[in-house]
Amino acid sequence: MHYFISLLLYRILLLLLLPVLIVVLLLRSINHPQYRYRIFERLGFVNSDFKIGGIVIHAASVGEVIALKSYIELLLQQAPELIITFTTFTPTGSAQVKKLFADRVQHCYLPLDIWPCSWLFLKALAPKAVVLMETELWPNLIAQCHQRGIILQLINGRLSDNSINSYRKLSWLIKPSLQSFQQILAQSSDNQKNFIALGADAEKCQVSGNLKYDLHISxxxxxxxxxxxxxxxxxxxxxxxxxxxxxxxxxxxxxxxxxxxxxxxxxxxxxxxxxxxxxxxxxxxxxxxxxxxxxxxxxxxxxxxxxxxxxxxxxxxxxxxxxxxxxxxxxxxxxxxxxxxxxxxxxxxxxxxxxxxxxxxxxxxxxxxxxxxxxxxxxxxxxxxxxxxxxxxxxxxxxxxxxxxxxxxxxxxxxxxxxxxxxxxxxxxxxxxxx
CATH class of the missing domain: 3.40.50.2000 (Glycogen Phosphorylase B;)
Structure with a gap:
């Protein structure tokens, strides 16, 4: 019950902050105009032409997009029937997705982690699975995926000693989020231990190595x-x-x-x-x-x-x-x-x-x-x-x-x-x- 009250308060707080977040995006767009474009995607509205029932894979920005290149190329090769929606937060990350994959994947921004926005996003795409990366832990999105029975995978999991101390202050929100994942794949045994210490299910937390090593000179x-x-x-x-x-x-x-x-x-x-x-x-x-x-x-x-x-x-x-x-x-x-x-x-x-x-x-x-x-x-x-x-x-x-x-x-x-x-x-x- 404590978690549901905490999640409700989190949702209410972010909903109240929505106008502020939009203003922040607009202010940032003064120096970087692309932040004011496609703002409806950040509110959860998805292109009506997008196919549904696939997999959502999220990378925050350029570095994460590049790190995921081999992962997505392998998915396209080994499961060509799967529909991939590749999301980012930044315009530079968006440009990198288009450059690397063009129309081989669907692409849009991941919405703000606010209940109506993520609800619209998940309803429109109805994904089988959502794949997050490193420390991209969005409590509202994760909770809604869990409620809808959507598979959650965290890949290239990274949780440093410094980060774990910060996350412990929000353990009432982060621990249930970690326990909602069907799988957490950590970069190293140190990261794996930190995820488990923060509340992740040890049986679902494995060491996979670091995606960023999977570079190739094309x-x-x-x-x-x-x-x-x-x-x-x-x-x-x-x-x-x-x-x-x-x-x-x-x-x-x-x-x-x-x-x-x-x-x-x-x-x-x-x-x-x-x-x-x-x-x-x-x-x-x-x-x-x-x-x-x-x-x-x-x-x-x-x-x-x-x-x-x-x-x-x-x-x-x-x-x-x-x-x-x-x-x-x-x-x-x-x-x-x-x-x-x-x-x-x-x-x-x-x-x-x-x-x-x-x-x-x-x-x-x-x-x-x-x-x-x-x-x-x-x-x-x-x-x-x-x-x-x-x-x-x-x-x-x-x-x-x-x-x-x-x-x-x-x-x-x-x-x-x-x-x-x-x-x-x-x-x-x-x-x-x-x-």
Missing amino acids: ETVRKKALLLAQFIAKQRKIWLVASTHPGDEELVLASFAQLKVKYPELLLVLVPRHPERFESIYQLCLAQGFQSIKRSTERPVTSENDIWLIDSLGELLPLCGLADIVTMGGSFSSIGGHNPLEPALFKKPIVVGHDMKNFRAVMKQLTAKQGIMQLTTRDSYSRVQMTDALTQAVDQLLQQPQMMEQLGQQAFNVVQANQGASEYSVQALLALVKH
Whole structure:
């Protein structure tokens, strides 16, 4: 009874907050207009042409969509009769779904976790199963799926030690949600233990491995890499800094200024994480005195250009193929880093900052096999100290080609040794659906 009262209060609270959430979306659309489009999908209204009775698979944004690529490709191959509705929350995630799968899947936004919205969504699609990912735990949606007898699978389950402490404060809501899943497939035994400690049924909680290891260099990616290589008029060493957040660029540009003294031919390829920051980062590069060029201009990168700013989407993976050294953004502050496995797939040496908490299991394996270089800085370090540490790491690699090659090969070996989670997860879902 306590759970039902809690769920009712949760539903009432979010219903009261609905106008506020809509205003937040509209405010966010000032810098990113796509947030104001398709707003009815966020309220639970589904395209009337959508087929019903299939499977809903949700990925929050771009990184999760890419991680699910192998999983969905396998589903399309092994169960072509199943109708797949692939949902996201962000416009960039939506664009990635359309790019990867076109009309092979149905696509819309997952509605807000508010009772009328999710009720409309589930009524319209009448899915056999709903597949959520990592820590996407939406109590209202989960409760409605449970009430309707819809199969629930959580894949690539991730629950860190820090997260479990936060979730325990909401255990009255989260524990029943976890117990509603027919299956929870965790990335590692540590994650599995945390799910069980939070209240998940131990018999339904298994270790499947990490979907993000199931990367492959497709022919499309190879062709795109060749296309991008043609933009660089002269062969030069390339330092790719990927998925940067506010604060990362200032740090990287300060380091780059130091490196350019010793390596004047070095090209910095900068990939901001969020499209709405493309222009401000371009202006920052110019203000720092760097000859910079945008990818969107479609002009060649000449020997006079210091920085190639990638103001486009979906080109990070092929860019890894061009780089000599890759640094992952979001790892120098409290963001928690971004996926280092993409450059590892191309056997590239990877340098990251001190904060990679979003990828603890991956970092543990890469570090154990000496497949990554992590800076020993901390939040308490000054920007000057962080800059010097980053400069020294990149300089060390540029001076030692053999070290670069060895680091990249060892990272690649880790990727190869850990693949298979997609196949495991697909077989587990099909067993549930066809049971």
